[in-house]
Amino acid sequence: MRLTRSQDFWAGILFIFAGALTMWLARDYPLGSARRMGAGYYPMLIATGLCIVGAVLTARGWTNEGRCIEKGALRPFLSMIGVVAFALLLQPAGLVIAVVALMAIAAFAGRGSLLLETLGSTIFLVVFAAIVFIWGLELPITLLPQW
Amino acid sequence: MTVLDFLVNLGLGFGVATMPINLLYCFAGVLLGTLIGVLPGIGPIATIAMLLPITFGLPPTTALVMLAGIYYGAQYGGSTTAILMNLPGESTSAVTTLDGYQMAKQGRAGVALGIAAIGSFLGGCVATLVLGLFAPPLAGLALNFGPPEYFALMVLGLISAVVLASGSLVKAIGMILLGLLFGAVGTDLNTGFLRFSFGIGEISNGIDFVVVAIGIFAFTEILLNLERTETQRSFTQNVKGIWPSWLDIKQAFPAILRGTGLGTVLGVLPGGGALLASFAAYALEKKISRHPETFGKGAIEGVAGPETANNAAAQTSFIPLLTLGIPSNAVMAVMAGALIIQGITPGPQVISSHPELFWGIIASMLIGNLMLVILNMPLIGLWVKLLSIPYRMLYPAILLFCCVGAFSISNSPVAVLLTVFFGLVGYVCLKVGCEPAPLVLGFVLGPLFEENLRRSLLLSRGDPIIFIQRPISATLLAITVIMLIVVLAPAIRRGREEVLHKE
Numbered sequence: 108m109r110l111t112r113s114q115d116f117w118a119g120i121l122f123i124f125a126g127a128l129t130m131w132l133a134r135d136y137p138l139g140s141a142r143r144m145g146a147g148y149y150p151m152l153i154a155t156g157l158c159i160v161g162a163v164l165t166a167r168g169w170t171n172e173g174r175c176i177e178k179g180a181l182r183p184f185l186s187m188i189g190v191v192a193f194a195l196l197l198q199p200a201g202l203v204i205a206v207v208a209l210m211a212i213a214a215f216a217g218r219g220s221l222l223l224e225t226l227g228s229t230i231f232l233v234v235f236a237a238i239v240f241i242w243g244l245e246l247p248i249t250l251l252p253q254w
Numbered sequence: 255m256t257v258l259d260f261l262v263n264l265g266l267g268f269g270v271a272t273m274p275i276n277l278l279y280c281f282a283g284v285l286l287g288t289l290i291g292v293l294p295g296i297g298p299i300a301t302i303a304m305l306l307p308i309t310f311g312l313p314p315t316t317a318l319v320m321l322a323g324i325y326y327g328a329q330y331g332g333s334t335t336a337i338l339m340n341l342p343g344e345s346t347s348a349v350t351t352l353d354g355y356q357m358a359k360q361g362r363a364g365v366a367l368g369i370a371a372i373g374s375f376l377g378g379c380v381a382t383l384v385l386g387l388f389a390p391p392l393a394g395l396a397l398n399f400g401p402p403e404y405f406a407l408m409v410l411g412l413i414s415a416v417v418l419a420s421g422s423l424v425k426a427i428g429m430i431l432l433g434l435l436f437g438a439v440g441t442d443l444n445t446g447f448l449r450f451s452f453g454i455g456e457i458s459n460g461i462d463f464v465v466v467a468i469g470i471f472a473f474t475e476i477l478l479n480l481e482r483t484e485t486q487r488s489f490t491q492n493v494k495g496i497w498p499s500w501l502d503i504k505q506a507f508p509a510i511l512r513g514t515g516l517g518t519v520l521g522v523l524p525g526g527g528a529l530l531a532s533f534a535a536y537a538l539e540k541k542i543s544r545h546p547e548t549f550g551k552g553a554i555e556g557v558a559g560p561e562t563a564n565n566a567a568a569q570t571s572f573i574p575l576l577t578l579g580i581p582s583n584a585v586m587a588v589m590a591g592a593l594i595i596q597g598i599t600p601g602p603q604v605i606s607s608h609p610e611l612f613w614g615i616i617a618s619m620l621i622g623n624l625m626l627v628i629l630n631m632p633l634i635g636l637w638v639k640l641l642s643i644p645y646r647m648l649y650p651a652i653l654l655f656c657c658v659g660a661f662s663i664s665n666s667p668v669a670v671l672l673t674v675f676f677g678l679v680g681y682v683c684l685k686v687g688c689e690p691a692p693l694v695l696g697f698v699l700g701p702l703f704e705e706n707l708r709r710s711l712l713l714s715r716g717d718p719i720i721f722i723q724r725p726i727s728a729t730l731l732a733i734t735v736i737m738l739i740v741v742l743a744p745a746i747r748r749g750r751e752e753v754l755h756k757e
Contacts (some may be wrong), residue, residue, distance in 0.1 A: 114687035114708035115422070121686060129435060132450055142716030148705045153435050167424075176685055183480035186653060187473065187674050191352040193657045194670035197295045209657065210650050217480050217646045228647055232654055240658050244308065247665050 112175040116168025122161030129154035182216055189213035201251040202241065206233050260387060265615030267386075271621055276319050276614065279312070279322065281449060283320035284622045287327020287505065292335050292343050292637045296652060298328040299474060302588045303467035304655050306595060307662040314596035315611045319618040321592055326378060326568045326619065329528055330626045333370040333561050334637050337363055346528040348565040349536040353556030365498045366557050371630050372498070373562035377514040378623040381566035384518050385573055386616045389605060392578040396602035401709035403719050406727035408703050410734045411580035416692050417741045425688045435694035436461060437700020444708060456668040463591035464663050466697050469676025470690045471584070472656045476649050476680045498554075506558035509539050513559040517566030523621055524677050527571045527583040528564040535563035569619055575600050576612060580699070584691040587698045 111117075129150055136147025167173070196205040210229040214220040225230035240246045269411030270276060290301045302321050310316035332344030350370065357366040399407065416426035439450045451458050498506070516538060517531040539559040540549045549556050572589070574582045579601030581587040582614035590600045598608060605612045660673040680690045696703075714720035722728045 115425075116686075118425055118428070118683075118688055121682065124436070124623075125432060129450075135447065136447065137445070140716055141711050141718070143712065144444070144708050146442040146445050146449055149707070150435065150438050150449065153431050153438070156431045157428060157435070160424055160431065163424055164428070174687060176687075179685060180481050183477045186476055186480060186649065187677060190473075190657055190674050191671060193654075194661070194667040197657075197661060197667060197670075202724060206654060209654060213650045213653055217649065220646050224647060225650075228650060232651060235659065236654060240662075244311075244662070244664050246658070248582035248661075248669070 111168065111172060113168035114174045114176055116172075117162050117176060119161045119164030119166070119168055120166060122157050124161075126154040126157030126161060164178075184216070186213045186216035189216065197248055199252065199254070201249045202236060203229040203250055204252065206236055213224055226238070263609065263613045264617060266609060267615075267617030270315060270610050270614030271319065271617035275313075276316050276618060277621070279316050279320040280323050280618045280622050281625055283323020284327035284626050286332075287324035287329075288331035288334075288629065288633075288637070289625065289640070290324070291328035291331020291347075293331075293643075293648065294341055294343050296648070297344060297471070298325045299467065299584050299588055300472035300652075300656075301328075301622070302585070303464055304470055304652075304659045306464045306467075306588075306592055307659045309592065310595065310662075314593070314598055314608070315614045317592060317596060318589070318611065318615055319622075321589060322572070322615055322619060323622045324733060325589075326565060326622065327626060329561075329565045329568050330371065330374050330630055331637070333374070333557075334367060334630075334634065335641065337366045337370065338638060339641060340538065346532050346568075347561070349558055349560045352536070353551070353553050356550065356552035357554070357557065358616050359417070360466060361554050364553065365554070367634060368498045368631070369558050370561040371627050372503075373506070373510040373513060373558045374565040375627045376510055377517055377562035377566035378569055378626075379620055380514045381518045381521065381569035381624070382616055382619040385576075385619075386613070387568055389573050389577050389612070392573065393602040393605045393691055396578050397606075399602070399713045399726070400724070401706040401713065402727040405703070405706040405710050406730035406734075407578060407580060408699050410707065411574065411578070412692070412695060412699065413734045414737055415582060415695055417737050421689050422687065423738075423741060426692045429683065429688050429690065429692040430696040433696020433698075434700045434703060436466065436655060436693070437697045443659065443701070443705065454668060456664055456666055457672070460701070461672065461697075462669060463588075463594070463665050465660055465669050465672045466676050466694060467588050467591065468578070468656045468660050469673040469678075470680035470694060472652060473587055473673065473677025474680030474684060474690065476652060476676065478684065479645060480649065497649055502554055506554045509555035509558040510537060510562045513562030514566050515733055516559075517563030518570050520563070521567030521570030522573045523582065527585070528567045529583075531563040531567035532560035532595050535559040565623075566746070572615075576604050577602055579604075579702070580637050581695060584694050587691075587694045590698050658670075728729065 133147045133150045137145030138147045138148065138151065139145030189209045192212055193205045193209040196208055207229060210232065212224060214225045237250055241248060241250060286301065287298065290296050290298065302324055309320065328344050329346055332342060332347030333350050333354065335343030336350035337358050340351050340355035342348040342351055354366045355673055357363065387685040412430050416423060416430065439457055441448055441458055448458060455705055513535045516535050520531040520534055521527055536559060537557060540546050541553045543549065543555060562657055571582055574580045575586045575590055579599065581590045593600045598604060656673065660670045661667065663669050683690050710720055711718065723729060
């Protein structure tokens with residue numbers, strides 16, 4: 108049996124997964140009745156809908172492959188890692204270090220970043236962010252580490 | 255409402271819109287809108303989502319004036335890129351590339367830009383007046399709606415949004431359900447029960463809208479853009495002679511009128527909006543033209559029609575939001591989020607309880623459209639220069655803005671991490687061919703949807719027959735069913751795919 112790359116098939120699997128996960132998470136939520144719904148009634152209803160939609164898509168993708176999933180690349184995800192680094196660094200280490208970390212990691216997410224260019228735009232963005240976010244909008248973040 | 259009322263209200267609106275702070279933010283909005291409209295790779299949805307936190311501190315009217323300006327400003331900007339670079343700066347300008355770029359190649363770039371700006375201006379102004387004339391009575395009608403009617407209306411809104419949108423219907427429904435589910439996270443309002451909170455304090459009151467919007471639109475877009483190799487952009491002609499000749503105007507004027515009408519109507523439809531309007535306008539122009547063979551070779555009608563229509567639709571797509579509280583497309587979902595943040599629940603009561611907001615926005619749209627024409631003509635040279643900034647320098651800046659935007663909602667790094675999660679959700683969904691826009695619609699409407707479902711069933715003691723016993727809700731649901739049948743009918747399905755695959 109070959110492994111299908113059908114978009115429909117995998118979309119269906121994902122919807123079923125989301126539905127099933129919801130049902131499992133909400134397994135202990137009070138259901139109530141249609142007349143007086145508990146907290147779990149509505150999520151269960153939606154989750155059932157997700158499973159039905161998922162089943163239809165999976166079946167459709169299995170019998171008729173349709174469009175296939177295009178190959179992705181791993182590099183772009185560095186941009187998200189950069190964001191995570193920013194989020195974790197912002198409060199303990201201050202804006203400057205967080206922005207530098209974001210830029211340094213995100214620069215590798217695309218192709219053809221140039222060192223000088225990245226340095227230049229990092230300096231620009233640090234200054235810009237400091238002016239707009241710290242002095243302009245007065246967000247509770249500091250410029251430099253507080254230790 | 256009499257004509258006199260309309261004029262009095264419009265006067266009130268102009269009073270509000272011409273306050274210096276509103277003029278300033280209107281200008282900032284349309285300028286920024288044009289800027290991101292010109293730049294491919296960043297759209298109005300991501301921009302508005304990113305800027306939402308900045309609008310926290312502004313008065314509601316000022317905030318909405320600016321955000322609306324970004325939306326219709328982007329429609330202007332998109333045409334510049336389409337005409338000069340054969341690349342849609344905005345998806346709504348995709349069809350403009352067909353004839354606009356050809357005109358540019360023939361040395362008529364200035365004329366194409368000029369006609370696009372004039373058409374956008376006329377379309378935008380007429381559509382704004384339609385918004386002012388028709389929204390108040392419609393809202394009055396909706397004021398009598400009870401929970402079953404609201405529930406039916408939301409079903410209609412959600413389904414028609416996916417029926418008219420591109421892609422697979424089943425997938426879109428799945429995405430709506432997913433959105434409704436994310437909307438259910440947090441404390442259950444009726445019982446106080448905490449749902450799906452995973453012990454994360456930040457989401458005990460629900461996931462913030464900004465997080466979802468930035469993640470799904472901005473981050474997902476960045477991930478996909480980075481995946482594609484950057485294509486070398488070739489362009490920069492000298493743009494000369496922006497003012498079209500009398501002959502050009504005579505040729506384009508009927509197209510502008512038709513584009514205005516079509517855009518105005520299609521904008522109101524749920525799921526309609528600027529994208530659909532531009533495609534429909536191009537198809538219409540080509541169909542009724544006496545020289546259809548000139549299309550794709552620099553026909554001025556092919557620029558005038560769609561560019562007028564997308565701007566007209568951008569204005570009238572506010573009607574469902576401000577009268578019924580139903581966002582008809584993803585941009586309006588973001589606007590709904592902005593209203594909610596400002597403490598205003600979108601719905602029929604907005605016009606009567608916040609007249610200064612509604613009429614202020616209307617008046618600011620007229621002012622903003624004028625600003626755009628004045629702004630665009632002399633600044634085209636600047637926009638052209640802007641286009642030479644490579645994407646590799648843009649995306650880190652966009653990332654940073656998104657990060658700070660997400661952080662500032664609750665001054666917590668958790669929001670930023672959640673945004674990354676939604677970025678990944680959006681990416682995975684697009685990889686398996688699911689458009690993320692319905693998810694956002696579902697997410698925004700989710701709490702209202704659940705609330706009205708529960709209240710209706712409480713009224714009827716748990717019997718779902720209530721939805722077809724009440725005449726208005728029965729009618730709305732019947733329309734929904736008819737729409738579904740029509741779309742699923744094989745003949746129409748084929749036609750729909752044909753239209754949508756031209757993209």
